[in-house]
Amino acid sequence: MSKALYRKYRSKSLDEVIGQSHVTDILRRSLDQGRIAHAYLLTGPRGVGKTSIARILAYEINKLPYDEDATNLDIIEIDAASNNGVEDVRDLREKVQIAPVSASKKIYIIDEVHMLSKQAFNALLKTLEEPPAHAVFILATTDVDKLPATIISRTQRFSFRSIAPKDAAAHLKTIAQKESILIDDDALELIATRGDGSFRDSISLLDQLRGLTDKDTTITRELIEQCLGLAPTTVIENLIHAYESKDLKSIVNLLDESDKNGIQPTVITSQLISTVRSQIAEKPQLIQLLDQLLDVTKSSQPNIKLLTILAAHAAPKPKTAALTVPAVEVSAPIAELEKQATKAKPKMAEVRPKAIVPVTTPARIQPVQPVTPTTTGTDFDFDWEKLLEYTRANYVAIYSVLGKCGYDHNGDQVTLYTGTPFWKRKLDDPKHRLNLMDALAKVGAGDMILETIGTPPPPKDETAAAVAAIMGGGEEVSVGE
Numbered sequence: 001m002s003k004a005l006y007r008k009y010r011s012k013s014l015d016e017v018i019g020q021s022h023v024t025d026i027l028r029r030s031l032d033q034g035r036i037a038h039a040y041l042l043t044g045p046r047g048v049g050k051t052s053i054a055r056i057l058a059y060e061i062n063k064l065p066y067d068e069d070a071t072n073l074d075i076i077e078i079d080a081a082s083n084n085g086v087e088d089v090r091d092l093r094e095k096v097q098i099a100p101v102s103a104s105k106k107i108y109i110i111d112e113v114h115m116l117s118k119q120a121f122n123a124l125l126k127t128l129e130e131p132p133a134h135a136v137f138i139l140a141t142t143d144v145d146k147l148p149a150t151i152i153s154r155t156q157r158f159s160f161r162s163i164a165p166k167d168a169a170a171h172l173k174t175i176a177q178k179e180s181i182l183i184d185d186d187a188l189e190l191i192a193t194r195g196d197g198s199f200r201d202s203i204s205l206l207d208q209l210r211g212l213t214d215k216d217t218t219i220t221r222e223l224i225e226q227c228l229g230l231a232p233t234t235v236i237e238n239l240i241h242a243y244e245s246k247d248l249k250s251i252v253n254l255l256d257e258s259d260k261n262g263i264q265p266t267v268i269t270s271q272l273i274s275t276v277r278s279q280i281a282e283k284p285q286l287i288q289l290l291d292q293l294l295d296v297t298k299s300s301q302p303n304i305k306l307l308t309i310l311a312a313h314a315a316p317k318p319k320t321a322a323l324t325v326p327a328v329e330v331s332a333p334i335a336e337l338e339k340q341a342t343k344a345k346p347k348m349a350e351v352r353p354k355a356i357v358p359v360t361t362p363a364r365i366q367p368v369q370p371v372t373p374t375t376t377g378t379d380f381d382f383d384w385e386k387l388l389e390y391t392r393a394n395y396v397a398i399y400s401v402l403g404k405c406g407y408d409h410n411g412d413q414v415t416l417y418t419g420t421p422f423w424k425r426k427l428d429d430p431k432h433r434l435n436l437m438d439a440l441a442k443v444g445a446g447d448m449i450l451e452t453i454g455t456p457p458p459p460k461d462e463t464a465a466a467v468a469a470i471m472g473g474g475e476e477v478s479v480g481e
Contacts, residue, residue, distance in 0.1 A: 005203050036105070044142070064103065084117050086120045108137050125154075166192075168199060172203065229262065235258060255310075
C-alpha cells in the first residue's frame with residue numbers, strides 16, 4: 001500500500017521545516033546550549049507542522065536519530081481527543097514517575113491538548129508544574145483559547161504561523177517534481193490557496209488530484225476547478241466586473257448558470273472573498289462588498305443572500321422629485337420700508353424734532369401657496385397589456401400576481417396595487433423583483449420607477465374616495481343595473 005504524500009514528505013529535522021523559522025531557530029539554539037524546558041506548548045493552525053516538530057524535538061532532546069516508523073518506549077504520544085478524562089491523566093501521573101527505559105528523558109507528546117476536560121486539566125496541573133527531572137511534556141493544540149491560563153503559564157509557548165501561499169506552492173512544486181506529477185504553476189497556486197495556510201491540506205489535495213490524468217497529461221487550473229466544484233476564474237472576474245458596472249442582467253445570468261452547473265453559492269462566495277481581498281488595494285470601492293459577503297454563509301438561503309448583495313448595488317435607485325418654489329412677491333409697503341432703511345443716517349446737527357405721525361400698518365404679506373411636487377422625468381409610454389403578455393410568456397409566477405393587481409401610471413412612475421400584503425411580498429421578493437424589472441425593460445419601460453402597495457387601488461370617484469377614507473379603506477366595484 002502506497003504511503004500518503006503528506007506522510008511521505010513530513011519534515012524529519014528542524015532544518016527541513018518550512019515557514020516556521022521563528023520557532024525552529026529558537027529551538028535549535030536551546031538544544032545546542034543544552035537548555036531543555038520541562039514543558040513546551042506548540043499552538044497554531046492545523047497542518048503547519050506542530051506534531052512533526054514535537055516528534056523531532058523529542059528525538060533531538062534524547063539525541064536519537066529520527067525514525068517515524070520506529071517505536072520508542074520513552075517517547076509517548078497521547079491523543080487528548082480520545083484520552084481526555086481525569087482517569088487518563090491520573091494514569092499518566094503514575095507512569096511519569098517511572099524512569100526512562102533507555103533514553104535520557106521520558107517525553108510525553110499530548111496532541112490536541114485543549115480537548116482535556118476541566119477535571120483532567122486540574123489533575124495535570126501539579127505534575128506539569130513540577131515534573132520529575134527525567135520527564136518533558138510537549139503539548140500541541142489548534143485552539144489555545146480553550147486552555148486554562150494556569151496551564152499556559154507553566155509552559156514555554158511557541159506560536160506557529162499559517163503557511164504563505166507562495167511557500168506552499170514552492171513546496172508543492174518540489175513534491176510534484178519528485179513524484180513525476182505534471183502540473184502547471186497556475187494549478188499549484190490554486191492548490192496552495194485552497195489549502196488555506198495548511199501544508200497537510202495542500203499536499204493531501206495534490207495527492208488526490210494526481211489520479212486525474214495520465215503520465216503525459218498536465219494538471220491545469222481548469223481541471224482542478226471542475227474536480228473541486230469551483231466556479232471558473234472567468235466567472236468570478238465577470239461577477240466582480242458586473243457588480244462594478246451595475247450590470248444587473250449579467251449578475252443574474254452568471255449566478256443562474258453557476259447554479260445549473262452545480263456550483264454551490266458558498267463556494268462562489270469563498271472565491272469572491274479571496275479574489276476581492278487580493279484586489280482591495282487597487283479597488284478600495286469593493287470594501288463594502290467584501291464586508292457583505294461575510295454574511296452569506298450565515299444565511300439559511302445563501303443563494304438568495306448572494307444575489308441580493310450583488311444585485312442591490314446594480315438595482316436602479318428611485319428618482320427624487322424636484323420641488324419648484326416660486327419666489328415670494330414682496331408687497332410695496334415692505335419694499336418701501338427696506339428702501340428707507342438703506343438710506344444714510346442724518347448727522348446729529350441736522351436732527352430736528354418732528355411731530356409724531358401715526359404709522360399706517362402696511363398691507364399683510366400674502367402667504368406662499370403650497371407647492372405640488374413635480375417629477376423631473378418625462379412622460380413615459382406604458383402599455384399594461386403588453387407587460388401582461390410578456391410576463392405570461394416568460395415569467396408565469398409574476399403574471400399570476402399581476403392579473404390580480406390594479407395599476408396607476410403617472411409620468412415616469414408606475415404604482416401597482418396588489419390588493420393584499422401577501423401579493424405585495426410576492427412582487428417584492430428579490431428574485432421576482434429582478435424578473436419584473438427585466439420585464440419592464442423588455443416592454444420599453446425599464447427606466448420607470450416602480451412602487452408596490454399592498455391595498456386595492458383607491459376609488460376614482462371623489463365621493464367614493466371620501467367615504468373610503470372615513471371608513472378606513474375600501475374597494476371600488478361596478479354594480480350592474
